Amino acid sequence: MTRVTLYGGRTWAGRRVGLLGGSFNPAHEGHRHISLLALKLLDLDYVWWLVSPQNPLKSTRDMASLEERLAGGRLVARHPRIVVTDVECALETRFTAETLAGLHRYFPRTRFVWLMGADNLTQIPRWQNWTRIFNGTPVAVFSRPPYSLSALHGQAAQRYRCRRVGQARARGLADMRPPAWVFFQNPLHPASATEIRKRRAQAAAVASGGQPVQ
Numbered sequence: 001m002t003r004v005t006l007y008g009g010r011t012w013a014g015r016r017v018g019l020l021g022g023s024f025n026p027a028h029e030g031h032r033h034i035s036l037l038a039l040k041l042l043d044l045d046y047v048w049w050l051v052s053p054q055n056p057l058k059s060t061r062d063m064a065s066l067e068e069r070l071a072g073g074r075l076v077a078r079h080p081r082i083v084v085t086d087v088e089c090a091l092e093t094r095f096t097a098e099t100l101a102g103l104h105r106y107f108p109r110t111r112f113v114w115l116m117g118a119d120n121l122t123q124i125p126r127w128q129n130w131t132r133i134f135n136g137t138p139v140a141v142f143s144r145p146p147y148s149l150s151a152l153h154g155q156a157a158q159r160y161r162c163r164r165v166g167q168a169r170a171r172g173l174a175d176m177r178p179p180a181w182v183f184f185q186n187p188l189h190p191a192s193a194t195e196i197r198k199r200r201a202q203a204a205a206v207a208s209g210g211q212p213v214q
C-alpha cells in the first residue's frame, strides 16, 4: 500500500482531481482531448489517468503490458496537469467501485470526479457494484461518436436522470454531493484504440509481405 503515497502527500489535499480510468491500449489524442476539456469545464487542478492493469470485461489477448501502456500514456499526455498513474496496482484493485473507495480512503481531502466517454455510460451497468460509483463520486461524461445519443437513453442515464446537472453548473461538480453527474455536448474527437490497433496490425502485415487484415 505504501506506493499509494507516491501520488499522496499534502499536494493532493483540497485539490480537485479528475480520474480517467482506461486500458490506454494504446493512449491516444482522444484521451488527451477529454482530459483538457475536463480541466477546463470542471475547473479541475489535475487529471489522473488510471491505466488499468486489466479491464475485467476485456480480453487479455492483444493487451500490451502495463509498462508499455504507461509509457505510451506519458508520451501522449504532454501536460503538467495530466498525471499518468498505475494507482490500481498500488491499491490492488481492478473494479472501479473498489478503486474509488480506496482513493477516497487514502485521499479523504481530495475532491475526485470520475471521467468517462459516452460509450462507458452505456456500458457501466455491467460494471461491478456500478451504482456505488454514482452514489460515491461525481461523474462527468463526454460525448464520443457514435455513442452519445444511445448513452443518454441507457439504464445509467435513466436511473440517475434526476441527479443530472446542467453543463452551466459543471464547474461546481467536484464539490457536489453524489449522485451528481454531467453530460457534456463537447466537440467530438474520433480517436479510438481499437482503430489504432487495427491500423498497426495492417501495417505490420503489409511490412511482412502478408495480406492486410480486413
Ligand SMILES: Nc1ncnc2c1ncn2[C@@H]1O[C@H](COP(=O)(O)OP(=O)(O)OP(=O)(O)O)[C@@H](O)[C@H]1O
Residues within 6 Å of the ligand: 020, 021, 022, 023, 024, 025, 030, 031, 034, 115, 116, 117, 118, 119, 120, 142, 143, 144, 145, 189, 190, 191, 192, 193, 194, 195
Ligand atoms: N475519442 C474519445 N472521445 C471521448 N472519450 C474517449 C475517446 N477515446 C477514449 N475515450 C474515453 O476514455 C476512457 C478510456 O478509454 P480506452 O482506453 O478504453 O480507449 P478506447 O479508444 O475506448 O479503447 P478501445 O477501442 O480499445 O476500447 C473511456 O472512458 C473512453 O470512453
Ligand SMILES: O=C(O)c1ccc[n+]([C@@H]2O[C@H](COP(=O)([O-])O)[C@@H](O)[C@H]2O)c1
Residues within 6 Å of the ligand: 020, 021, 022, 023, 024, 050, 052, 054, 055, 056, 057, 058, 094, 095, 096, 097, 120, 126, 127, 128
Ligand atoms: O468495475 C468494473 O466492473 C469495470 C468493468 C469494465 C471497465 N471498468 C473500468 O472502466 C475504465 C475504462 O475501461 P476501458 O478498458 O474501456 O478503457 C477502466 O478504468 C476500467 O477499469 C470497470
